[in-house]
Amino acid sequence: MTTPTDYKKLFAAGGICCSFSHAVTVPIDVVKTRMQVTPGEFTGLLDGVKKIYGQRGFAGLMQGFMPTMYGFGCQGALKYGMYEFFKDRMNAKNPNYRPGMKPTIPQTIMAASMAETLGTALVPFEAARIRMVSDPNFAKGTLGVLSKLVASQGMSSIFVGLPPILAKQIPYTVTQFLVYETTSAKVYAELNKRGITNVDHTGGTAITLGCAIVAGVTASVVSQPGDTVLTYVNKAPGVSVLQAIARLGPLGLFTEGGATRCVHVTSYVVMQFLIYDSIKRLCGIPVAGSHTHTTSGALPTD
Numbered sequence: 001m002t003t004p005t006d007y008k009k010l011f012a013a014g015g016i017c018c019s020f021s022h023a024v025t026v027p028i029d030v031v032k033t034r035m036q037v038t039p040g041e042f043t044g045l046l047d048g049v050k051k052i053y054g055q056r057g058f059a060g061l062m063q064g065f066m067p068t069m070y071g072f073g074c075q076g077a078l079k080y081g082m083y084e085f086f087k088d089r090m091n092a093k094n095p096n097y098r099p100g101m102k103p104t105i106p107q108t109i110m111a112a113s114m115a116e117t118l119g120t121a122l123v124p125f126e127a128a129r130i131r132m133v134s135d136p137n138f139a140k141g142t143l144g145v146l147s148k149l150v151a152s153q154g155m156s157s158i159f160v161g162l163p164p165i166l167a168k169q170i171p172y173t174v175t176q177f178l179v180y181e182t183t184s185a186k187v188y189a190e191l192n193k194r195g196i197t198n199v200d201h202t203g204g205t206a207i208t209l210g211c212a213i214v215a216g217v218t219a220s221v222v223s224q225p226g227d228t229v230l231t232y233v234n235k236a237p238g239v240s241v242l243q244a245i246a247r248l249g250p251l252g253l254f255t256e257g258g259a260t261r262c263v264h265v266t267s268y269v270v271m272q273f274l275i276y277d278s279i280k281r282l283c284g285i286p287v288a289g290s291h292t293h294t295t296s297g298a299l300p301t302d
Contacts, residue, residue, distance in 0.1 A: 011074060025268050034135065064130075067126070071124075074125075109178065116172075146158055167228070180212060186289075229244045
């Protein structure tokens with residue numbers, strides 16, 4: 001079982017991987033948000049990058065950088081750390097549990113849902129980020145945007161995105177972990193059947209990369225409606241979640257910025273798992289699925 005010291009490392013790893021991965025993909029997120037706020041403004045990701053850079057320079061592409069760093073640093077630490085904690089607690093209550101046993105699908109769903117619910121510390125930062133991207137002249141800095149939102153619209157204005165962010169983040173997190181861990185376990189199990197029972201660092205990184213791509217694309221599609229509604233209610237004060245859904249329609253929930261968001265989500269999911277698994281390996285903590293490998297024999301590499 002994971003030790004208290006391991007949990008500290010996992011919380012730190014989650015904060016690092018989420019903060020970094022979201023920070024370096026801010027330009028993609030800016031284009032995606034603008035496409036959701038103003039449908040038809042750009043023909044695609046590259047067109048959006050070109051036009052925003054032409055209008056506001058590099059600073060325009062990095063709009064919302066600080067609330068992204070702060071928000072996802074907190075959210076990532078809670079999401080990854082508490083996910084591991086909840087999984088272990090449920091395993092401890094399972095009388096048939098043995099070391100290395102893969103969590104059941106219901107356990108994964110419950111652990112991911114509870115961890116992501118605690119990660120809603122992200123909500124005010126997302127409100128600030130979306131307002132900074134949709135209205136760059138609204139106020140200066142993260143605190144300035146939050147202060148003006150509270151002063152002009154009340155405290156509830158920075159939490160208006162709570163229902164849609166849960167509708168986005170819980171399916172996203174559940175899918176991210178479930179698909180990644182299931183895929184990883186199947187890959188390691190298949191290698192084990194073929195007599196490859198000890199994957200080296202390079203081979204493990206390749207497995208992480210492939211499984212993370214699958215998890216990122218799947219999680220993006222599943223959580224797209226929640227993300228579209230989140231952006232809509234934060235750009236239009238006074239609009240409820242149900243009103244936003246009605247105005248967007250079934251097609252709009254999935255298509256507004258969907259392709260750009262898929263690139264964005266897959267990019268940061270891949271980065272997160274590469275960083276997270278690397279930190280786990282450095283700390284001697286088994287990565288998802290690798291418990292099936294216990295003896296020698298290396299995964300061939302080029």
